[in-house]
Amino acid sequence: MDIKASDIKDLREKTGAGMMDCKKALVEANGDFAGAEKILREWGMAGVEKRAGRATNEGKIFLKEGPGKISLVEIVCETDFVCRNKDFIDVGNKAVALAFDKGYDKPTPDLEGMVKDIAGIIKENMALKRVRLVTAGANEYLHSYVHGEATLAVIVKFRADKAEAFANDKVKAFVHDVALHIAAFNPMFLDDTKPAAAWIEEQKEIFAKQIELDEKMKGKPEKVIQGAAAGKLKKLMSEICLLNQGFVKEEKTPVAQAMSAVAKEAGIKLEIVDFAYVKVGESA
Numbered sequence: 001m002d003i004k005a006s007d008i009k010d011l012r013e014k015t016g017a018g019m020m021d022c023k024k025a026l027v028e029a030n031g032d033f034a035g036a037e038k039i040l041r042e043w044g045m046a047g048v049e050k051r052a053g054r055a056t057n058e059g060k061i062f063l064k065e066g067p068g069k070i071s072l073v074e075i076v077c078e079t080d081f082v083c084r085n086k087d088f089i090d091v092g093n094k095a096v097a098l099a100f101d102k103g104y105d106k107p108t109p110d111l112e113g114m115v116k117d118i119a120g121i122i123k124e125n126m127a128l129k130r131v132r133l134v135t136a137g138a139n140e141y142l143h144s145y146v147h148g149e150a151t152l153a154v155i156v157k158f159r160a161d162k163a164e165a166f167a168n169d170k171v172k173a174f175v176h177d178v179a180l181h182i183a184a185f186n187p188m189f190l191d192d193t194k195p196a197a198a199w200i201e202e203q204k205e206i207f208a209k210q211i212e213l214d215e216k217m218k219g220k221p222e223k224v225i226q227g228a229a230a231g232k233l234k235k236l237m238s239e240i241c242l243l244n245q246g247f248v249k250e251e252k253t254p255v256a257q258a259m260s261a262v263a264k265e266a267g268i269k270l271e272i273v274d275f276a277y278v279k280v281g282e283s284a
Helices: 005-015 019-028 033-042 086-102 109-122 163-167 169-185 197-213 222-240 255-266
Strands: 058-066 069-077 126-135 140-147 152-160 250-254 270-279
Touching (some): 005 019, 005 033, 019 033, 058 086, 058 140, 069 140, 109 126, 140 169, 163 169, 250 255
8 A cells, every 4th residue: 555655754743653663554554544543552652642733833822811701812824933923923912802802712704814814915824723712600710821932822710619719829829830730741631531432442442452462461361451451541541631640740649639638728619620722733
């Protein structure tokens, strides 16, 4: 089968596996990208999801905040030079202001028109990649963090049993630390109840295949094999679920446990409702 060099490159960028292994996996999967990625994971040559995106993508993330509401707009372009262009930045700020005022939660013709117009002026390919709207209800609190030159943004939503809870300095500091944690560790899910059942089953299949290929597990009792598979799944959840991850400031303490300690000290009930992680160039 003729495998495209571009597919090999994309698979390598996404999984971190070697070029030859990526080609071999694509051949075995008859050119199917998702199938090849799964094969690499079964071989133990790829992570769950590196989400590295396309390395050539540049751009900037724009945020606008108001009481109980945050809008996010991501505009991508070809070069980092354009990201610092005043006209590009002005259009991004106008686009996110319009999205905020209109309550847009996805790309719209008027927003796309703004980007198309500036692309024609600057003479570089650009695109409106993402538009997000996050709102807060009663006793909820939103916080955002933008990293570096606005190439990474995090929005996190908390809920407490008392609205005044978020006036507490220690609670606010913890909320900010959680945003920093998300920026650093990029969790895929809030907790282990969030992944779809089909996704969990796929991971179990992959772990079963890994164990089958492991010479050390040959001839082991079924109970031992099942225990090994369960251990792999538990470890995976601790790596990709926010509440299960070791907290950025106390890596041996899960985020959920650190939150409980802060809530107890403040005399409140506290929970993380949701979060958004957006990095320029990565898939939505």
